[in-house]
Amino acid sequence: MADAAVPDLSEILADSPTNWGRWGPDDEVGSLNYLTAAQVLAGAAQIRRGAVFTLQRLIGDPHGDPVWPGRSPATREMTLDESHWDDGKGPAFPGGMHCADDKLTASLQGSTQYDALGHVWYDGQIWNGFDSRTTIGGLSRASVAPIAERGVVGRAVLLDIARHRGKAYLEPYETFDHEDLIACAEYQGTEIQPRDIVVIRTNHLQLFFENAVEFYSDFCESGLVYSRELVSWFQEMEIPNLVTDTIANEVTVDPNNGAALVLHNALMRNLGVAFTEICDLEKLAADCADDGVYTFFYVAAPLKINEATGSPVNPVAIK
Numbered sequence: 357m358a359d360a361a362v363p364d365l366s367e368i369l370a371d372s373p374t375n376w377g378r379w380g381p382d383d384e385v386g387s388l389n390y391l392t393a394a395q396v397l398a399g400a401a402q403i404r405r406g407a408v409f410t411l412q413r414l415i416g417d418p419h420g421d422p423v424w425p426g427r428s429p430a431t432r433e434m435t436l437d438e439s440h441w442d443d444g445k446g447p448a449f450p451g452g453m454h455c456a457d458d459k460l461t462a463s464l465q466g467s468t469q470y471d472a473l474g475h476v477w478y479d480g481q482i483w484n485g486f487d488s489r490t491t492i493g494g495l496s497r498a499s500v501a502p503i504a505e506r507g508v509v510g511r512a513v514l515l516d517i518a519r520h521r522g523k524a525y526l527e528p529y530e531t532f533d534h535e536d537l538i539a540c541a542e543y544q545g546t547e548i549q550p551r552d553i554v555v556i557r558t559n560h561l562q563l564f565f566e567n568a569v570e571f572y573s574d575f576c577e578s579g580l581v582y583s584r585e586l587v588s589w590f591q592e593m594e595i596p597n598l599v600t601d602t603i604a605n606e607v608t609v610d611p612n613n614g615a616a617l618v619l620h621n622a623l624m625r626n627l628g629v630a631f632t633e634i635c636d637l638e639k640l641a642a643d644c645a646d647d648g649v650y651t652f653f654y655v656a657a658p659l660k661i662n663e664a665t666g667s668p669v670n671p672v673a674i675k
Contacts, residue, residue, distance in 0.1 A: 362614040365478040365621050372584055373591045374626045376485050383484055384502040386473050386628015390551045390596040391510045398549075399511040399653040403674050409640040409652075411599075412468040412670035415460070422564040422634060423466045424603050425575055430462030464500075465666040470508075470658040471631040474498030475665045476620045483625055494663030503630060504660040504667060508597055512553035512654035512673065515540045516641050525559035526578035531607045533581055534589040546650040548593065553654045555599040555673075556580075557637045579606040582618040591627055598623065599632040599654075599671065632656065632671060640673050649675060 379389045415421065421429035436457040440446035446454060465471070473483035474495045480488045486497040517532055518525055520540040537556070541548045548554070560578045564571040579602055580586065590598075598605055606619040623629040644650045653674040658667035 365615060365618065368582070368610075368613055368615055368618060369478075369622055369626065372587050372622050372626055375591065375628050376483075376626070378628075381484070383628070384473065384498045385506050386483060386624075386630065387594065387596045388503065388506060388508060388628075388630055390594045391508065391553075395510040395551050395596075398551075399509060399655075402511055402651045402653050404649075405675055407643065407675045409643065409673040409675075410670050411635040411637060411640065411673060412668075413634055413636045415462070415467050415668070419565055420568050421467065422561050422568075422571075422603055423463065425572055427463045427466050430460055430466055432458055432460050434458045462668070464661065464664050464668065467668045468634045468636070468670065469632070469666045469668050470500055470503055470656070471620075471624060471633070471666050472498055472500040472503065472664065473624060473628055473630070475624065475631075476617065477625055478621055481625075483628055491665075495665060496663060499662070500658055500664045500667045501660055501662055504658045507655070507657040508553070508630065508671075509653075509655045510551065510553050510596065511549065512555050512599070512652055513541065513546055513548055514555045514557060514637070514641060514644050514650045514652070515546075515548075516544065516557045516644065516650070518557055518559045519641070519645060520544070525562040528560075528563070528574065528576045528578060529607065529611065530578035531581040531611065532579075533583060534586045541650075544644075544650050545648065551594045551596060552651075553597040553599060554595050555635075555637065555654070557601055557641045559638070559641075560602050561634075576608040577602045577604055577606075579604070579608075580619055581607050581612070582610055582622055586619075587622045587627065590623055590629060595629060597630040597632060597654075599635055601635045601637045603634055605631050605633050632669065635671065643675065647675075
């Protein structure tokens with residue numbers, strides 16, 4: 357679709373549902389408000405075996421770090437190691453201790469991470485109607501810090517779309533919607549309950565690890581595709597958090613209108629749904645397929661970074 361034919365997001369989302377004001381004019385965590393103490397207990401009730409799965413992808417993976425085009429992968433640098441003492445430049449600690457230190461240079465959106473609700477917008481307003489100029493120099497409203505302060509804890513359900521479709525991974529441009537999520541849950545013998553944290557496996561990033569050059573040459577990830585009905589389903593089900601194993605949680609370019617990242621705006625900006633991206637769901641998915649249990653206790657807390665647009669995170673699933 358030619359750029360000239362792509363409608364503005366304000367047109368695409370003109371009648372899309374919104375949660376602005378639902379939790380007051382100053383709210384900065386949106387649909388995470390659905391994760392009450394009752395949801396924490398509902399999540400804890402899913403623990404039966406004590407099996408623990410961490411969902412963060414390795415930063416500095418020798419096989420490469422998948423990131424959004426234009427972002428640089430994280431780089432780690434040693435700032436102190438035994439070579440400093442070999443050269444006679446190591447600090448002298450009482451008692452003779454030696455040590456190692458390093459530092460990380462990274463995009464805060466360049467690994468498994470949470471988006472701030474103020475990360476994307478259109479028409480000059482971010483989540484809850486805050487002025488988009490509050491993003492200048494740092495997000496003074498709806499940054500990732502309130503999410504980090506609150507934490508994300510509740511009952512989660514894995515929807516293994518790739519296995520449901522009988523594929524090792526979903527292809528570029530491949531889409532699915534809420535009806536596919538419901539069908540996947542039924543196939544798994546799983547119930548999606550209101551206020552569940554929805555975790556979706558596509559294994560699309562396997563394509564990155566097979567051939568990174570080809571992966572970026574015609575970049576369009578598989579994922580959820582916008583419809584008003586899908587957004588209404590998220591609102592009616594009171595979904596607090598969308599978690600996926602892709603870089604952007606949705607099909608990169610909407611095949612129906614040519615716009616980029618429509619659901620970032622429809623779900624995050626308008627409904628306040630928290631987005632968690634670039635997760636490694638392979639071990640969890642294999643275990644769910646093995647025991648037939650696709651629900652689990654989910655707990656995550658991004659780093660507390662002032663005014664940041666996002667933050668690395670290592671979510672934990674416990675079964």
